[in-house]
Structure formats: C-alpha cells, structure tokens
Amino acid sequence: MTQEVTLTLHLQPRNTRTYTYVTIKMLYVGIFVGLVLESWSLPVQNSSLVHQTRLRSKRAYPEHYVKPEDMNAMDKILRVNQCMYVSRGFPLREGDILSSGSRSAIICLGDSCRWPRSVDGFVYVPYIISPVYDDMDRITIETGMLDISSATCVKFVPRTHQANFLNIQSRTGCWSYLGMIGGSQTVSLQSPGCMWSGVAAHELMHALGFVHEQSRSDRDHHVSILWENIIDNQRHNFKKYETNNLNTAYDYSSVMHYGRYAFSEDGGPTIIPKPDPYIPIGQRDGPSLTDIHKINILYNCGGRV
Numbered sequence: 001m002t003q004e005v006t007l008t009l010h011l012q013p014r015n016t017r018t019y020t021y022v023t024i025k026m027l028y029v030g031i032f033v034g035l036v037l038e039s040w041s042l043p044v045q046n047s048s049l050v051h052q053t054r055l056r057s058k059r060a061y062p063e064h065y066v067k068p069e070d071m072n073a074m075d076k077i078l079r080v081n082q083c084m085y086v087s088r089g090f091p092l093r094e095g096d097i098l099s100s101g102s103r104s105a106i107i108c109l110g111d112s113c114r115w116p117r118s119v120d121g122f123v124y125v126p127y128i129i130s131p132v133y134d135d136m137d138r139i140t141i142e143t144g145m146l147d148i149s150s151a152t153c154v155k156f157v158p159r160t161h162q163a164n165f166l167n168i169q170s171r172t173g174c175w176s177y178l179g180m181i182g183g184s185q186t187v188s189l190q191s192p193g194c195m196w197s198g199v200a201a202h203e204l205m206h207a208l209g210f211v212h213e214q215s216r217s218d219r220d221h222h223v224s225i226l227w228e229n230i231i232d233n234q235r236h237n238f239k240k241y242e243t244n245n246l247n248t249a250y251d252y253s254s255v256m257h258y259g260r261y262a263f264s265e266d267g268g269p270t271i272i273p274k275p276d277p278y279i280p281i282g283q284r285d286g287p288s289l290t291d292i293h294k295i296n297i298l299y300n301c302g303g304r305v
C-alpha cells in the first residue's frame with residue numbers, strides 16, 4: 001500500500017499531491033480513531049480486570065450463583081437469614097445457631113446439652129408448634145421430625161406438661177439453639193422461606209446438639225477453606241471446633257454441611273472438598289445415613305428405633 005501511495009504522489013501535480021497527502025493523513029487518523037472506538041466497545045466480559053472489579057463491587061448471596069434446584073439445606077437457610085447475618089444485633093453464629101447467652105453456642109460437650117433419655121430407653125423431645133402454620137407447613141415440619149425419629153430413638157412428641165421443650169415458631173429466619181438449653185427454647189422456621197423438610201431436620205439436629213459438619217475438628221483433612229473468597233466480616237463462621245466426632249467418617253452429604261459458596265464475597269467457592277473437588281457437598285432432602293448414625297450414637301440408642 002505504501003508503494004502505491006508513493007507512486008501516485010510522483011505522478012500528480014503539486015497541489016493535487018498536497019490534497020491527496022492530507023486525505024491520506026485523514027484516512028490514517030480515521031482508522032486509528034476507529035480502532036480505538038472498537039476496542040472501547042468490546043464486551044466487558046473480555047476484560048478480566050473490568051470483570052473482576054465489577055464482581056468485587058457487588059455482594060453476592062447463594063441464590064446469585066447456585067441454581068434453586070442445586071441449593072442444599074444450608075444454602076436455603078443462608079438465603080433466608082442473609083438479612084440477619086449482616087446485622088450486628090442478632091447473635092447468630094455460623095449463620096443459624098443462636099447463642100443461649102448462658103454458654104457458648106458452640107461448646108456442647110458430654111451430657112450438658114443432650115435431651116434426657118426416658119426409662120424406656122427412648123429420648124422424647126417435647127414440642128409445641130405455632131398456630132400460624134398452615135397444614136402444608138405442619139406436614140413439612142413433621143416430615144423433618146419423622147426423618148429423624150423414624151430411624152433413631154429420638155422421638156419428637158407434642159408437649160403435655162414437660163418443663164423443657166421446643167417452641168417451633170415462624171420468626172424471622174431459620175435458626176435454633178444448640179442442644180437442650182432448658183425451659184422453652186425457640187426453633188425458628190420462617191414460613192415460607194424455611195418450609196423444607198431438610199431445613200427443618202437441619203435446625204432440629206442443632207437442637208439435638210449437632211454443629212455443622214465443616215466445623216469438625218478434622219475438617220482440614222477433608223475440605224479446603226478458601227478464606228480469600230469469604231465476606232470480610234463473616235470469616236468467623238468457618239472456625240473449627242474440638243468436636244466429638246463419634247468415630248464417624250467426615251460426611252460430605254450431611255444435611256449439616258455448608259454449601260460450596262456459603263458466605264461467598266463475590267461468587268467464588270468458599271469450601272472445596274479434597275482431594276476430589278467435585279464431590280457434592282450438603283443436600284436438602286434430610287439427614288444422611290451418617291447423620292442418622294451419629295444421632296443413634298450420641299443418644300446411645302442401642303438399636304432402639
């Protein structure tokens with residue numbers, strides 16, 4: 001192209017050559033401006049820097065990056081509770097465990113928070129349930145109870161006169177105290193947000209004394225915590241504790257396991273199983289076989305079901 005332009009210049013009169021020279025310069029300027037404008041109009045997704053900045057500028061919650069059909073019990077709980085765990089006034093730990101005030105919500109050792117065993121060998125957990133629930137809500141909650149009681153010696157029974165009992169209410173959020181705290185203790189299952197039998201079973205397992213699976217003392221052998229992806233002021237939700245693991249294997253499928261994106265700052269994973277990062281973690285259907293096994297061991301069911 002340069003050769004053609006030079007040849008043309010030599011064959012033309014001076015004033016025509018000047019005109020042509022200016023025209024070519026304008027052409028180059030036009031091409032340059034066009035290239036610049038084209039680069040500006042590229043989709044932002046092609047710019048990793050811009051994309052990262054945009055991602056970091058927004059706060060994401062599980063429903064932003066987990067399809068509803070893929071959400072496990074804890075994802076659903078965190079979605080309902082998100083307005084609570086960003087508020088400083090509500091003492092929720094790990095997203096859905098309420099401190100009793102009289103003791104740490106996490107320390108629940110030995111018999112200190114177990115429901116007592118009856119003389120017949122069964123463990124009866126009395127409950128009352130709020131009249132605000134409709135029939136479907138009650139069926140959902142009772143299914144969560146049945147998923148536990150049908151395979152263990154723990155039986156949820158309507159309260160008659162007992163001093164210690166669960167008071168199941170549709171308060172704001174899905175949450176529970178840890179273990180038996182004495183007297184009336186609230187289990188909040190907000191309708192409709194918490195109306196999943198797996199969510200009910202999750203909160204009931206807290207009331208029986210179980211913490212989240214990834215809080216286990218041996219969790220670092222089984223999952224990696226990606227601290228850099230966790231919302232700044234929510235890293236305390238990933239502490240591990242000196243737990244009694246009841247000689248059971250770490251259970252990725254526990255209904256008590258956080259989801260892969262729990263408390264994610266920008267949509268990146270916060271928990272990754274290892275060594276196989278693709279193992280599914282958590283679920284929402286109800287207690288896993290190991291969850292049931294652990295209840296049987298903690299309450300010394302001895303085969304009574």
Ligand SMILES: [Zn+2]
Nearest residue numbers: 096097202206
């Ligand atoms: Zn929980």
